[in-house]
Amino acid sequence: QSVLTQPPSVSGAPGQRVTIxxxxxxxxIGADFGVHWYQQLPGTAPKLLIYGNNRRPSGVPDRFSGSKxxxxxxxAITGLQAEDEAEYYCQSYDSSLSLWVFGxxxxxxxx
Amino acid sequence: ExxxxxxxxxxxKPGESLKISCKGSGYSFSNYxxxxxxxxxxxxxxxxxxxxxGDSDTRYSPSFQGQVTFSADKSTSTAYLQWSSxxxxxxxMYYCARHLDVVATTSPLDYWGQGTLVTVxx
Numbered sequence: 535q536s537v538l539t540q541p542p543s544v545s546g547a548p549g550q551r552v553t554i555x556x557x558x559x560x561x562x563i564g565a566d567f568g569v570h571w572y573q574q575l576p577g578t579a580p581k582l583l584i585y586g587n588n589r590r591p592s593g594v595p596d597r598f599s600g601s602k603x604x605x606x607x608x609x610a611i612t613g614l615q616a617e618d619e620a621e622y623y624c625q626s627y628d629s630s631l632s633l634w635v636f637g638x639x640x641x642x643x644x645x
Numbered sequence: 646e647x648x649x650x651x652x653x654x655x656x657x658k659p660g661e662s663l664k665i666s667c668k669g670s671g672y673s674f675s676n677y678x679x680x681x682x683x684x685x686x687x688x689x690x691x692x693x694x695x696x697x698x699g700d701s702d703t704r705y706s707p708s709f710q711g712q713v714t715f716s717a718d719k720s721t722s723t724a725y726l727q728w729s730s731x732x733x734x735x736x737x738m739y740y741c742a743r744h745l746d747v748v749a750t751t752s753p754l755d756y757w758g759q760g761t762l763v764t765v766x767x
Contacts, residue, residue: 567750568753570753585753627751633704
């Protein structure tokens with residue numbers, strides 16, 4: 535069981551908005567090491583989607599946004615598209631464990 | 646263009662050794678931490694550890710300490726992940742990825758290799 539907790543699955547219809555939560559503690563998300571989000575399309579390598587809580591790499595659509603409050607973070611996807619169907623992972627550094635940790639992943643289904 | 650290109654899929658028997666590679670290009674390979682990530686079949690991402698090619702400084706996850714070895718060759722811009730004695734439980738996809746900046750604790754993995762599938766079966 536990961537120290538970062540994500541819901542196993544979320545779903546939404548095309549055009550809708552969905553959010554994916556990532557809950558940690560004071561040693562990781564709450565310690566300001568930054569939360570990063572990755573998108574893994576089926577059969578492909580993960581891709582950086584959001585970094586430093588809310589920053590988008592070049593080329594990532596502004597439909598994707600991140601936020602952080604205390605020891606929790608969220609990824610929001612607006613204007614849901616079929617191509618967004620993927621697994622999403624949060625990641626941070628944990629100072630008490632001295633290692634980087636991933637959430638267990640959330641499968642997004644576009645209905 | 647930054648690229649990380651990993652070596653091809655491997656099929657090995659339990660007890661055999663293996664070394665897989667991750668070749669970087671398009672950036673100063675020595676100056677960025679490289680991380681290794683395991684993904685077992687149908688499972689999530691697991692952080693294995695990181696290596697700084699500039700001086701081969703390494704950090705291992707306790708789950709992988711003593712089970713694998715990281716190395717890097719600055720002259721060929723290549724990082725390596727090796728096993729001395731594989732087990733069936735090592736069957737997984739292995740990814741290398743680059744940390745965005747030198748402060749690895751706060752930086753994400755911004756470029757990823759395509760992955761190397763390792764299958765260990767008798």
